Amino acid sequence: MTDRSGSGGHRPAARLSKGRPSESARPASGVDRVFHALGDPTRRAIVEKLSSEGPVSVSQLAAPLLITLAAVVQHLQVLEVSGLVRTEKVGRVRTCRMEPAGLMLIEQWVSERRSLWQRRFDRLGDLLAEEE
Amino acid sequence: MTDRSGSGGHRPAARLSKGRPSESARPASGVDRVFHALGDPTRRAIVEKLSSEGPVSVSQLAAPLLITLAAVVQHLQVLEVSGLVRTEKVGRVRTCRMEPAGLMLIEQWVSERRSLWQRRFDRLGDLLAEEE
DNA sequence: CTAATTGTCAAGCTAATACTTAAGTATTTT
DNA sequence: AAAATACTTAAGTATTAGCTTGACAATTAG
Numbered sequence: 001m002t003d004r005s006g007s008g009g010h011r012p013a014a015r016l017s018k019g020r021p022s023e024s025a026r027p028a029s030g031v032d033r034v035f036h037a038l039g040d041p042t043r044r045a046i047v048e049k050l051s052s053e054g055p056v057s058v059s060q061l062a063a064p065l066l067i068t069l070a071a072v073v074q075h076l077q078v079l080e081v082s083g084l085v086r087t088e089k090v091g092r093v094r095t096c097r098m099e100p101a102g103l104m105l106i107e108q109w110v111s112e113r114r115s116l117w118q119r120r121f122d123r124l125g126d127l128l129a130e131e132e
Numbered sequence: 133m134t135d136r137s138g139s140g141g142h143r144p145a146a147r148l149s150k151g152r153p154s155e156s157a158r159p160a161s162g163v164d165r166v167f168h169a170l171g172d173p174t175r176r177a178i179v180e181k182l183s184s185e186g187p188v189s190v191s192q193l194a195a196p197l198l199i200t201l202a203a204v205v206q207h208l209q210v211l212e213v214s215g216l217v218r219t220e221k222v223g224r225v226r227t228c229r230m231e232p233a234g235l236m237l238i239e240q241w242v243s244e245r246r247s248l249w250q251r252r253f254d255r256l257g258d259l260l261a262e263e264e
Numbered sequence: 265c266t267a268a269t270t271g272t273c274a275a276g277c278t279a280a281t282a283c284t285t286a287a288g289t290a291t292t293t294t
Numbered sequence: 295a296a297a298a299t300a301c302t303t304a305a306g307t308a309t310t311a312g313c314t315t316g317a318c319a320a321t322t323a324g
Contacts, residue, residue, distance in 0.1 A: 018284045019308020032173055039171015051245040054252050071313055092270045092321040100249050103242045110235045113183040117232050120186050150314045151278025203283055224291040224300045
């Protein structure tokens with residue numbers, strides 16, 4: 001999985017229209033995809049199900065969610081592209097499983113936020129100590 | 133910050149319309165709000181900026197993002213409700229800062245996913261060992 | 265072989281959303 | 295006091311997206 005942390009490219013050049021801006025021309029990074037994927041409650045529920053109950057079929061995902069197969073397939077597509085889920089079709093059954101590695105980008109991003117913030121916090125502490 | 137992990141309540145009763153379902157009547161949990169907030173690249177960029185550069189004003193957030201103040205204010209609202217950001221107005225300037233505690237829900241969620249998955253993985257390992 | 269099951273794909277529908285503008289308020293500077 | 299600055303709020307706009315239906319294909323069961 002290509003690892004391009006950061007939120008680059010979300011701001012295109014000056015826009016000419018008043019409505020919602022269309023998606024950036026810049027390809028989405030790994031982090032973009034993962035956070036986008038988990039930004040939806042249904043998709044989070046899918047990942048949760050796969051982590052706790054293991055590999056299940058598309059139908060088995062759809063049932064408790066009370067949504068159509070087609071809706072599930074759409075979500076799975078997003079999850080697969082993000083690297084959080086892997087699916088495999090054997091016969092007419094597609095089995096879905098969670099990819100734990102997919103969570104690493106999130107952890108890294110959070111970790112980075114923390115350490116950058118901590119660094120600033122510490123610097124402030126030093127400044128205050130200096131003034132005494 | 134109320135801590136209600138999990139993705140409950142995203143699936144309402146049988147729907148009567150074909151369009152996108154409207155938001156669940158059930159109140160969004162902390163995790164819902166945090167993931168929803170970070171599901172947007174602009175909001176992630178805001179959090180990144182606050183973590184690395186420290187407290188900045190609304191204007192200072194808007195400038196590099198090349199979006200209007202009003203847009204930033206909308207994003208800040210989402211971020212504040214999620215607990216990731218805190219703002220404070222002194223005079224005419226509103227200063228925004230990152231709340232590191234807001235990241236904990238994410239870490240917990242990811243952590244849970246990992247351990248549940250790992251548990252299943254280990255169980256499978258035991259089964260296979262048993263068969264030999 | 266037919267019927268049932270599982271999934272796929274395309275198109276449509278409706279709600280959400282990320283931005284804008286415009287008008288206004290409050291504070292600070294000149 | 296007037297002008298400039300920083301923000302706020304409401305309403306509008308265009309795009310995205312999460313769901314559905316309908317038609318179809320492939321596999322399995324009877």
